[in-house]
Amino acid sequence: MQGRVNPTGYRERPAPRGAGLACVWTSALPRAAAEPFVQRVVPDGCVDVYWSERDGRVFVAGPDTGPMPALLLPGDRFVGVRFRPGTAGRVLTVPPAAVRDARVPLSDLWGADAERLEHSGDPGRALMAALVARAASAPPPDPLVAGLIPALATGSVARAADDLGFSERQIRRRTMDAFGYGPKTLQRVLRFQKALRLARTGTPFADVTQAAGYADQTHLAHEVRELGGAPLGTFR
Structure with missing residues (x-):
């Protein structure tokens, strides 16, 4: 189907x-x-x-x-x-x-x-x-969350920690508390969702690879299958 x-x-x-x-x-x-x-x-x-x-x-x-x-x-x-x-x-x-x-x-x-x-x-x-x-x-949301998503979407956990002024350990703990999984998984999900958005606009997969931050098209294909359960082309 x-x-x-x-x-x-x-x-x-x-x-x-x-x-x-x-x-x-x-x-x-x-x-x-x-x-x-x-x-x-x-x-x-x-x-x-x-x-x-x-x-x-x-x-x-x-x-x-x-x-x-x-x-x-x-x-x-x-x-x-x-x-x-x-x-x-x-x-x-x-x-x-x-x-x-x-x-x-x-x-x-x-x-x-x-x-x-x-x-x-x-x-x-x-x-x-x-x-x-x-x-x-409800209690107010963690103020870190607003900056955490763009920071992890564009850089490493270490860089996000530096940019936000927290230790990597704090980033990991507060990411788990807010999202239900660690910063590495959140990075994968954010990158995957960006790839889907680009692919749905008709962007060539080579350009999707670069814009979404994948190492190469093999990496893109592997991650999309792992997270989406199907090749990228089926999401268009």
């Missing part, structure tokens, strides 16, 4: 500002679909919280360190909220590392509060309202 046109009608719209949220998204496979569809979910440094109509439950997804294919059956519908990288832990009140590479029922983290969302008349709207409310009362 890789390489087929995505039939799920995936859509994003802006999320309320100031809550650390990147977007609200919806995805649905029509009941008339001839067969199930495998949605390719790849690492992006984010944590998502989504409601599944089939399960009638809300789940926390990510942060991922590799491809996580998601099977959609005809009639499936999802409504989700995506956190900006490094912002989810303070709102969900769980370290991102605790849900790394996992799909965890929100009720495991929030108990009865999550169950009330699931049984509301509009779980997607209720979920958004709950996350915005919790964000308003």
Whole structure:
């Protein structure tokens, strides 16, 4: 199914500002679909919280360190909220590392509060309202995060530490706390996402290699397969 046109009608719209949220998204496979569809979910440094109509439950997804294919059956519908990288832990009140590479029922983290969302008349709207409310009362985000992403996207861990005025040990600890994995993994994910963005604009792969910071096209191909589970051309 890789390489087929995505039939799920995936859509994003802006999320309320100031809550650390990147977007609200919806995805649905029509009941008339001839067969199930495998949605390719790849690492992006984010944590998502989504409601599944089939399960009638809300789940926390990510942060991922590799491809996580998601099977959609005809009639499936999802409504989700995506956190900006490094912002989810303070709102969900769980370290991102605790849900790394996992799909965890929100009720495991929030108990009865999550169950009330699931049984509301509009779980997607209720979920958004709950996350915005919790964000308003949550501790402030780590101030290091805002500078950490561009620093690691363009240089080594040692250089990022020097530029930001922290030790490498502090960078590693605070990256793990904010993103759920260490700075080297975050670098790989940021570089991978940049490669995808460039490839989707039609940039030649040789130019993608250089612009995204890969050693050569073999390195690019290997990393894309490791993180995305498919050749770069399938993401265009």
